Amino acid sequence: MISVTYADALASVATTIQLEPYMGSTLTMRAEVNGHEGLFQFDTGGGESIISSDFAKTIGCTPWGRVTGFRMTGERLDFQRCDDLQFKTAGAILKAPTVGVLDIMGMLPKGAPHLDGSLGLDIFAGRTITFDESGKTLTIESVDSFKDRIRNAKEVPIRLVRDAEGVALTVDVAVPTSHGMAWMEMDSGNGGGVLVIAKYLADQFHLDPNKKDPxxxxxxxxxxxxxxxxxxxxxxxxxxxxxxxxxxxxxxxVDLASGRAWLLRRACPADSTHQASQRLACQTPA
Known part of the structure; x- marks a missing residue:
């Protein structure tokens, strides 16, 4: 039975947002702001959603103030902000109290296809969503769709992390070690194909912290x-x-209101029409 807390986080009708592949490793979504469509990376580990300075100008925002955040390596990022934006996509209106203004293209390889920014979990705060990377969909769940979604899924302990003075929103999942519980960020924007472990925990995962190679x-x-x-x-x-x-x-x-999450293993496609790379990714250990 779904509690009142869950119901508050669920829409009356489920909405599915179609995602598009980007550079073979991450996904993007299209959204409209003030009548102007943009293409944005979808990044569960991004923390705070950002738009480029050019897109800010296009939608009529004059950036102001400052937001300070930190990358997982500790690198500090300072950037200005736009407030009270609404991202419209697939019939849904996603409200963003604060969006950073940062030129994402400067953080990507030279020649990368143009992006207008990056959207994170912060614009879905208070909602229940499902991210299906292989299916290239992001679903805002309803009461009925949520029941169906978690029927065969496994609940996992998480923490909702709100950095940058509460503006950002990411999800850390619990990972048991011999000394206690580690908490690792779930980051769809990390398309590099490798796990990243803090050096101070290397021994817990049988890794040599002095080796540079994977x-x-x-x-x-x-x-x-x-x-x-x-x-x-x-x-x-x-x-x-x-x-x-x-x-x-x-x-x-993930229920971004109550801080609960579920994982469901995707079945490997048997259909020969699926690309070989998709079948290999499914069959290869996570």
Whole structure:
């Protein structure tokens, strides 16, 4: 039975947002602001949604003030902001009290296709959503769709993290170690194919913190969800980062009001019409 808290986080009708592949490793979504459509990376680990200075000018915003955030390596980012924006997509209106103004193209490889910004979980605050990376969909759940969605899913413990004075929103998932619980960011924007582990936890994952090349590791998210693959160790300000490779096999449903989450393993496609790369990603350990 769904509690009042869940009901408050659920829409009356489910809305599915179609996502588009970007540079073969991450996904984007289209949204309209003040009558102008933009193309934005969708990034569960982005924290605060951002738009470019050019897009801010297009929609009639004059950036002001300052927002300060930190990347997982501790690098400080200072940027201006636009307030009270509404992103319209697939019939849904997503309200953003504060959006950063930062030129994302300067953070991407030279020659990367144009983006107008990056949208994170902050614009879905208070809602229940499902991210299906392989299916290229992002669903705002209704009461009925939520019941169906979690019927066969496994609940996992998470923390909702609100950095940048409460503006940002990300999800950390629990990972048991021999010394206690580690908390790793779930980051669809990390399309590099490797897990990232803090150097101070390297021994807990049988990794050499002095090696620069990727190393094999295997562990479980609390609840028995397996994670396996290549990992690098870095000097981080958080325990670790689980990236897009994991989401190719697991569908994430998260209640951003109550702070609960569920994972459902995606079935490997048997249809020969599926691209070989999709089948390989499904069959390869997360």
């Amino acid at each position: 190393q094999s590791t295997k562990f479980e998210i609390a609840g028995g969800i397996p994670v396996e693959g290549q990992a690098i160790t870095l000097d981080l300000i958080k325990d670790g980062n689980i990236g897009a490779r994991f989401f190719r096999k697991w569908v994430l449903t």
